[in-house]
Amino acid sequence: MAAVSAAAAKDRVPRRTSRAGKAGKVPFRIRLRRDRALILMTLPVIVLLLLFNYVPLLGNVVAFQEYDPYVAGNGTTAIFHSPWVGVEQFSRMLDDPLFWSATKNTIVLFVLQLVFFFPVPIALALVINSVIRPRVRAVAQAIMYLPHFFSWVLVVTVFQQILGGAGIIAQTLEKHGWSGFDLMTDADLFKFLVIGQAVWKDAGWGIIVFLAALSAVSTDLYEAAAMDGAGRWRRMWHVTLPALRPVIALLLVLRVGDALSVGFEQFLLQRYAVGAGASEVLDTYVWNMGIQNGDFSYAAAVGLVKGVIGVCLVLGANKVAHLLGEQGVYQK
Amino acid sequence: MTPNAVSISSGPSRRSFLASTAVATAAVAGGMPLLAACGGSDSESREGATSGKAADKLLPTYVASTVAQPDLPSKNGSAAGYTGKDDLAALATSVPDKLGTGAPFRIMSPFWGTPPKPGNAYYTALDAAAGTKITWQNQDGTTYGEKLGAVLASSSIPDMVVVPSWELGGKIPNAVTAKFMDLGPYLAGDKVKKYPNLAAIPSDAWRMSIFGGALRGLPMPAAPAGFIVPYYRKDIFDEKGWSVPKSPEEFLSWAKDVTSAKAKVYACADMSWSSAGVFGVRPAGTLGWNIGDDGKLTYRIEEPAFLEALEWVRKLFDAGVVHPDDKARSGDPSQRFTSGQILVFNSDMSAWYGKTAEQAQSKPDFEIDAMDYFGADGGDPTLWASQPATIWSLIRKGASNETIENALAAANFAAAPYGTKERMLVDYGVEGTHYTVKDGVPVKNDRGNSEVINAWPMLAAPAAYFAHPDLPDIARRQVEWQQRMGVFMKKTSTYGMNIVEPSRYANLRSQFEQLELDYVRGHKKLSDVQEAISTWKSSGGDKLRDWYKELLDKNGSGN
Numbered sequence: 001m002a003a004v005s006a007a008a009a010k011d012r013v014p015r016r017t018s019r020a021g022k023a024g025k026v027p028f029r030i031r032l033r034r035d036r037a038l039i040l041m042t043l044p045v046i047v048l049l050l051l052f053n054y055v056p057l058l059g060n061v062v063a064f065q066e067y068d069p070y071v072a073g074n075g076t077t078a079i080f081h082s083p084w085v086g087v088e089q090f091s092r093m094l095d096d097p098l099f100w101s102a103t104k105n106t107i108v109l110f111v112l113q114l115v116f117f118f119p120v121p122i123a124l125a126l127v128i129n130s131v132i133r134p135r136v137r138a139v140a141q142a143i144m145y146l147p148h149f150f151s152w153v154l155v156v157t158v159f160q161q162i163l164g165g166a167g168i169i170a171q172t173l174e175k176h177g178w179s180g181f182d183l184m185t186d187a188d189l190f191k192f193l194v195i196g197q198a199v200w201k202d203a204g205w206g207i208i209v210f211l212a213a214l215s216a217v218s219t220d221l222y223e224a225a226a227m228d229g230a231g232r233w234r235r236m237w238h239v240t241l242p243a244l245r246p247v248i249a250l251l252l253v254l255r256v257g258d259a260l261s262v263g264f265e266q267f268l269l270q271r272y273a274v275g276a277g278a279s280e281v282l283d284t285y286v287w288n289m290g291i292q293n294g295d296f297s298y299a300a301a302v303g304l305v306k307g308v309i310g311v312c313l314v315l316g317a318n319k320v321a322h323l324l325g326e327q328g329v330y331q332k
Numbered sequence: 333m334t335p336n337a338v339s340i341s342s343g344p345s346r347r348s349f350l351a352s353t354a355v356a357t358a359a360v361a362g363g364m365p366l367l368a369a370c371g372g373s374d375s376e377s378r379e380g381a382t383s384g385k386a387a388d389k390l391l392p393t394y395v396a397s398t399v400a401q402p403d404l405p406s407k408n409g410s411a412a413g414y415t416g417k418d419d420l421a422a423l424a425t426s427v428p429d430k431l432g433t434g435a436p437f438r439i440m441s442p443f444w445g446t447p448p449k450p451g452n453a454y455y456t457a458l459d460a461a462a463g464t465k466i467t468w469q470n471q472d473g474t475t476y477g478e479k480l481g482a483v484l485a486s487s488s489i490p491d492m493v494v495v496p497s498w499e500l501g502g503k504i505p506n507a508v509t510a511k512f513m514d515l516g517p518y519l520a521g522d523k524v525k526k527y528p529n530l531a532a533i534p535s536d537a538w539r540m541s542i543f544g545g546a547l548r549g550l551p552m553p554a555a556p557a558g559f560i561v562p563y564y565r566k567d568i569f570d571e572k573g574w575s576v577p578k579s580p581e582e583f584l585s586w587a588k589d590v591t592s593a594k595a596k597v598y599a600c601a602d603m604s605w606s607s608a609g610v611f612g613v614r615p616a617g618t619l620g621w622n623i624g625d626d627g628k629l630t631y632r633i634e635e636p637a638f639l640e641a642l643e644w645v646r647k648l649f650d651a652g653v654v655h656p657d658d659k660a661r662s663g664d665p666s667q668r669f670t671s672g673q674i675l676v677f678n679s680d681m682s683a684w685y686g687k688t689a690e691q692a693q694s695k696p697d698f699e700i701d702a703m704d705y706f707g708a709d710g711g712d713p714t715l716w717a718s719q720p721a722t723i724w725s726l727i728r729k730g731a732s733n734e735t736i737e738n739a740l741a742a743a744n745f746a747a748a749p750y751g752t753k754e755r756m757l758v759d760y761g762v763e764g765t766h767y768t769v770k771d772g773v774p775v776k777n778d779r780g781n782s783e784v785i786n787a788w789p790m791l792a793a794p795a796a797y798f799a800h801p802d803l804p805d806i807a808r809r810q811v812e813w814q815q816r817m818g819v820f821m822k823k824t825s826t827y828g829m830n831i832v833e834p835s836r837y838a839n840l841r842s843q844f845e846q847l848e849l850d851y852v853r854g855h856k857k858l859s860d861v862q863e864a865i866s867t868w869k870s871s872g873g874d875k876l877r878d879w880y881k882e883l884l885d886k887n888g889s890g891n
Contacts, residue, residue: 068506069484070503160657160660160662160663165657166657171593276850277850278855291478294503295502
């Protein structure tokens with residue numbers, strides 16, 4: 001009897017610890033042996049990540065230099081031959097009105113994207129989910145996914161041909177005596193235009209993850225709710241949306257962490273149409289400074305600041321998610 | 333600003349035309365055409381320029397070519413023209429002995445279009461004829477600058493690299509000095525006589541090939557009168573009975589008359605480059621500096637003409653006579669031009685032949701012509717000479733002697749003058765395989781169009797010329813227009829010098845390209861431009877002026 005309970009107790013200990021998430025009590029060697037198949041499976045990805053995501057991070061040191069990639073044999077050894085300038089690049093950044101203009105545009109666009117873009121895939125997923133006939137559903141989904149596979153060049157061109165000054169709408173209006181319609185070169189409306197383009201292109205693609213979450217909701221719940229007299233809206237409010245909540249929170253955290261990346265190609269392509277004042281965002285600014293002007297150190301400094309802020313944002317948003325009782329990106 | 337006389341003459345194909353306009357587009361993509369952009373480095377030796385007597389010591393001896401004299405010789409800075417029919421059976425030979433040893437080497441070069449497969453009949457035939465064994469690393473010409481920047485920062489630079497002047501931004505001029513070898517020991521003085529076609533390249537072009545005090549580049553010469561061309565649809569003008577405008581005001585009122593948004597016909601594209609010609613604005617970059625009649629050294633943006641030129645273009649935009657897609661910088665203006673959506677557009681010289689050849693089949697009546705430049709008041713314009721070389725091929729430092737010899741042999745072959753077997757092979761490929769001869773005129777076939785583009789003609793070229801065996805009249809009109817406009821040509825004090833500015837000033841003017849585009853489109857105010865000009869002065873422009881002053885005092889003026 002005692003032996004049984006002792007065995008049960010022995011059995012219970014690791015289980016409890018693993019539930020608490022403190023695997024540290026199990027010796028490393030044992031865990032290694034236990035998880036070796038999983039570790040082997042993830043190894044290629046880890047190597048890939050280290051090689052292409054973490055090792056290049058070291059290159060950020062050029063932000064504290066006046067880096068000249070051509071000063072030595074190759075771009076890497078040039079780091080050791082470029083002069084150190086401390087935080088000069090960062091103070092340059094703070095004094096640069098163009099940087100602040102790009103930052104302002106980025107933040108405005110992020111907020112607009114959050115308000116106008118983020119809810120769209122959720123709404124679309126709910127709509128799609130309510131369609132019962134599989135054929136209609138498949139066709140609707142296919143149509144919504146398709147624009148995701150168009151390149152931005154194509155999307156911008158299509159928009160130009162429709163909303164541009166010589167586009168279909170302008171031509172039609174012109175025939176009826178209205179002239180001067182041109183949405184594509186209007187700097188004030190540009191931020192809404194890019195949201196519109198993003199919705200057209202990517203909202204359909206964004207519904208996939210929500211649909212997956214919705215498919216996991218047991219139909220029993222809906223039936224039970226209906227039995228209790230809940231109408232369509234109440235079912236959505238009390239069953240569907242709570243089921244989506246973890247996914248929404250997760251994506252929101254990720255999106256906030258990515259707040260300073262609002263897009264790149266889309267802005268680069270429409271830069272001349274509306275002017276740099278309206279279209280410059282941090283990513284295009286870094287590209288222009290670094291790749292176009294060859295001012296690598298300065299661009300690296302701006303990119304580094306952007307990255308650090310991004311990390312803070314992701315941790316902060318995750319914290320908020322935890323406070324609200326959601327899982328967030330990782331569990332505590 | 334003809335980027336490449338060779339590509340212009342490279343046969344009546346749509347593909348090759350596309351390639352040549354692409355060169356043009358790339359050349360002018362940076363805003364003002366032919367900005368011989370310059371960066372600099374921290375090492376003082378890489379900055380500055382070498383000209384005058386110091387330069388002459390580095391140059392190869394000039395030995396004029398004796399084959400096929402042009403029937404329209406160069407005048408007023410124009411290119412030469414060949415308008416007569418070539419006797420294809422009796423072409424001269426300019427490379428009697430194979431100079432290459434057949435040792436393999438690699439060349440990186442910009443390529444506009446779809447590169448042909450390695451080892452294709454064109455590359456094989458040329459290798460066989462020149463005695464070389466080249467592995468071509470063709471890179472997309474439109475993004476060549478990015479590729480070039482990365483390759484130069486790597487430790488495996490190809491043996492030979494083609495560098496267009498419009499990619500010499502930021503720190504790249506430094507890299508050219510640091511990574512490519514001095515060809516002086518192989519070419520200076522009489523040594524060049526081993527390579528007769530290189531010896532026949534004009535000295536002005538060689539002088540432009542001095543980077544960091546040494547002769548490093550093998551040049552593709554350009555005509556100083558290679559101005560941007562304001563093209564108009566002569567067929568439509570004739571049909572409607574319009575006369576070509578002769579002043580900025582006349583142009584504007586004509587443009588307002590003919591623009592009909594309803595019919596989707598607009599007068600013109602973005603005319604900024606032409607406007608610079610009309611108002612006499614110098615190009616951006618080193619050519620932007622000039623000592624005026626009053627003895628003052630100024631940069632282009634300090635001249636009143638700079639703002640006047642921008643204001644006129646803005647008027648065109650405001651009047652709605654510019655195609656909306658040009659306002660949005662979407663699509664290809666040259667296609668709107670051929671389809672009749674715009675009636676005037678500006679491009680480089682290559683579009684004249686390229687567009688005409690392209691449209692010859694589908695629109696037999698299609699005819700374009702170049703407007704003569706008028707001045708700001710309708711009088712004579714001031715047109716600033718473009719640099720006499722705009723593309724170079726360079727050989728990497730540390731290349732073996734054999735590689736250098738083979739690279740020079742290839743360049744010598746590529747620089748064969750018009751009317752030689754070598755030129756024919758470079759421009760048209762192999763008869764029967766790449767082209768056929770109809771009525772004495774070579775015509776490329778599909779294979780020719782896909783294989784005989786770019787590559788070899790990029791390595792080096794003879795003095796600028798126009799020759800279109802199938803449309804000889806175009807060559808004549810091109811030369812005549814350049815000669816007519818060349819009368820109004822002036823050279824800046826920095827003309828003919830390959831100047832590398834110190835790196836601390838490298839980004840000083842970078843904002844203007846965007847600002848000019850934004851201002852004419854109404855996205856910026858005049859005060860923004862004026863403010864940028866004073867910021868430019870205070871944040872280094874005045875110091876850069878001192879630097880240029882010293883440089884010009886030391887080297888002498890280029891005009």
